[in-house]
Amino acid sequence: MYIVTAEQMRAVDEHTIQQLGIPAVSLMENAGRAIAEEVIRLCRESQHGGSDGSYRRPDRGDDMETGRAHTGPGERVGSGSDILADPALMMSHPGDQHWYMLIGKGNNGGDGLVAARHLVEAGLGVTLVYADAPEALRGEAAVQRDAAAKLGMPAVVHGREAVDFSRCTGIVDALLGTGSRGAPRGAYAALIRAANDSGKPVVSADVPSGLNADTGEVYEPCIRARVTVCLALLKRGLVQYPGAAAAGRTVVRAIGIPARLAPEHGPSVRLLTDEVLRDALRVDTGRLRDPDGHKGTYGHVLVAAGSMPMSGAGLLSAKAALRAGCGLATWALPAALLPHVIGTVPELMLAAAADGNSGEWNAASAAAVLRLAESRDVLATGPGLGRFQSDTDWLRSLWQHTDRPLVIDADALNMLADAGPDGPRAWGQRSAATILTPHPGEMSRLLGMSTLEVQRDRIGHAARYAREQGVTLVLKGARTVIATPSGEAYINTTGHAGMATGGAGDVLTGIIAGLLAQGLNAEQAAAFGVYLHGQASERAALLRGHPSSLLAGDILDAL
Ligand SMILES: NC(=O)C1=CN([C@@H]2O[C@H](COP(=O)(O)OP(=O)(O)OC[C@H]3O[C@@H](n4cnc5c(N)ncnc54)[C@H](O)[C@@H]3O)[C@@H](O)[C@H]2O)[C@H](O)CC1
Numbered sequence: 001m002y003i004v005t006a007e008q009m010r011a012v013d014e015h016t017i018q019q020l021g022i023p024a025v026s027l028m029e030n031a032g033r034a035i036a037e038e039v040i041r042l043c044r045e046s047q048h049g050g051s052d053g054s055y056r057r058p059d060r061g062d063d064m065e066t067g068r069a070h071t072g073p074g075e076r077v078g079s080g081s082d083i084l085a086d087p088a089l090m091m092s093h094p095g096d097q098h099w100y101m102l103i104g105k106g107n108n109g110g111d112g113l114v115a116a117r118h119l120v121e122a123g124l125g126v127t128l129v130y131a132d133a134p135e136a137l138r139g140e141a142a143v144q145r146d147a148a149a150k151l152g153m154p155a156v157v158h159g160r161e162a163v164d165f166s167r168c169t170g171i172v173d174a175l176l177g178t179g180s181r182g183a184p185r186g187a188y189a190a191l192i193r194a195a196n197d198s199g200k201p202v203v204s205a206d207v208p209s210g211l212n213a214d215t216g217e218v219y220e221p222c223i224r225a226r227v228t229v230c231l232a233l234l235k236r237g238l239v240q241y242p243g244a245a246a247a248g249r250t251v252v253r254a255i256g257i258p259a260r261l262a263p264e265h266g267p268s269v270r271l272l273t274d275e276v277l278r279d280a281l282r283v284d285t286g287r288l289r290d291p292d293g294h295k296g297t298y299g300h301v302l303v304a305a306g307s308m309p310m311s312g313a314g315l316l317s318a319k320a321a322l323r324a325g326c327g328l329a330t331w332a333l334p335a336a337l338l339p340h341v342i343g344t345v346p347e348l349m350l351a352a353a354a355d356g357n358s359g360e361w362n363a364a365s366a367a368a369v370l371r372l373a374e375s376r377d378v379l380a381t382g383p384g385l386g387r388f389q390s391d392t393d394w395l396r397s398l399w400q401h402t403d404r405p406l407v408i409d410a411d412a413l414n415m416l417a418d419a420g421p422d423g424p425r426a427w428g429q430r431s432a433a434t435i436l437t438p439h440p441g442e443m444s445r446l447l448g449m450s451t452l453e454v455q456r457d458r459i460g461h462a463a464r465y466a467r468e469q470g471v472t473l474v475l476k477g478a479r480t481v482i483a484t485p486s487g488e489a490y491i492n493t494t495g496h497a498g499m500a501t502g503g504a505g506d507v508l509t510g511i512i513a514g515l516l517a518q519g520l521n522a523e524q525a526a527a528f529g530v531y532l533h534g535q536a537s538e539r540a541a542l543l544r545g546h547p548s549s550l551l552a553g554d555i556l557d558a559l
């Protein structure tokens with residue numbers, strides 16, 4: 001499923017209309033009908049307590065199709081009649097429903113007017129609530145305005161008549177779509193506040209009004225939708241928080257625009273799903289094991305991590321690499337710690353890094369780590385390293401003198417940040433996979449901006465950094481972003497808030513390293529690693545009974 005910016009959507013719309021010759025009014029008709037169908041689905045769910053999806057003939061006396069009065073309510077369709085009504089637009093007791101349609105002056109408003117027509121057709125009551133004078137509508141939206149007026153649809157204009165939201169059963173938000181700029185103004189802001197304060201269920205057309213469709217930032221005010229019917233292509237703002245929360249349940253509905261136009265009109269950003277892993281990333285999840293494989297087949301990971309106060313970080317990473325399926329894993333740690341961890345994970349090999357008996361990395365030469373890396377396939381470093389004298393030089397030496405795939409996390413990212421905003425590029429393009437796994441705070445140091453600014457446009461910042469610095473970047477957080485040097489990006493859909501627990505990132509580092517060791521390339525290992533990490537966390541939370549009690553080790557056990 002492609003994810004687009006507002007500008008990208010506009011370009012794809014234009015291509016569809018101008019190049020393919022699909023009339024805009026057809027697209028709008030499809031959009032409005034999709035919105036109406038999702039309103040009816042929501043009504044059915046609230047009537048029947050959950051989306052049973054089954055179709056029931058409406059209890060409305062004479063059956064329009066056959067003219068035959070049917071017996072009781074909810075009579076199954078087809079009993080004695082082979083004439084079916086359109087199930088997508090049918091519901092029981094539609095007359096009990098009265099929806100307020102908040103209409104903006106752009107094409108988003110046009111979608112809302114089409115939806116109103118289809119809801120009336122399905123037997124629901126509607127009232128049009130125009131934010132601007134109806135005369136302000138242009139183009140296709142004006143066509144829909146006139147059709148609604150000719151059909152005698154009740155309409156009020158904000159500011160001219162009072163709008164009493166207590167009288168409606170639900171609200172369609174068709175005020176602002178991808179043409180919105182900045183915080184909602186005037187009547188738009190007033191209607192958004194009134195809709196939110198009404199406590200009525202809101203179905204948003206395309207995006208919640210007040211949402212930045214590109215970044216997921218919510219302006220004040222912003223609609224809090226029960227359902228968002230996203231039209232044609234998923235907007236970036238719906239897959240990053242807080243936008244993802246404001247949207248409620250997001251349903252992407254086709255309206256006749258070919259999805260494959262998306263990457264032709266902007267960057268390729270996709271939701272990370274099983275299908276994308278298999279088809280786009282060619283991760284053959286079923287066959288990571290060849291029958292005639294042996295430990296060497298699946299690679300050897302070296303994890304240089306852990307220090308006196310944070311030895312567990314190294315242990316979690318190294319163990320995670322084994323759990324991810326590599327053949328062998330060596331944990332290099334300060335010499336003073338080694339005796340204390342012998343046997344903790346018998347499957348792990350241990351290597352002592354000179355530490356002057358300090359339990360820290362300050363005396364460990366990069367050369368010693370490089371020597372260890374020569375007989376391993378992948379190097380992961382950062383978790384629990386702590387900071388030490390000349391550590392940025394230490395990391396640069398690893399960066400420049402090993403040709404092994406490299407996973408850099410935690411304190412190693414802070415060392416890289418100290419090399420300046422152009423650190424990776426200044427250190428030189430690496431021939432092997434180079435994967436950075438920052439959380440937003442570490443990303444803020446890499447970019448030299450506040451964490452708030454990073455979070456304001458996670459996809460944009462991650463994609464730009466990966467492309468400019470020539471690395472694969474995993475920007476962790478809710479809906480983790482995986483960005484590649486060639487400009488692709490993937491948004492993870494697995495996991496939950498319980499993963500915000502110490503050590504979860506160390507586990508991810510090990511998983512990614514373990515997958516690299518098995519021959520996956522950087523984007524495969526990063527995407528599949530993030531996906532698996534989230535899935536294991538979901539499974540672990542079920543085993544634990546609640547996400548809040550999740551420990552990083554539980555993720556490992558569930559992997
Ligand atoms: N072929 C198509 O383009 C299709 C579009 N679809 C729907 O159309 C909207 C995008 O429509 P557009 O007219 O470009 O933008 P809006 O309806 O979002 O415009 C709102 C309107 O309001 C004004 N405005 C902008 N920002 C603000 C603000 N912060 N406060 C108040 N007013 C504001 C501005 O003048 C705009 O014109 C898209 O989302 C779809 O819903 C269909 O999907 C079919 C294909």
Ligand SMILES: [K+]
Nearest residue numbers: 176205207209
């Ligand atoms: K909207």
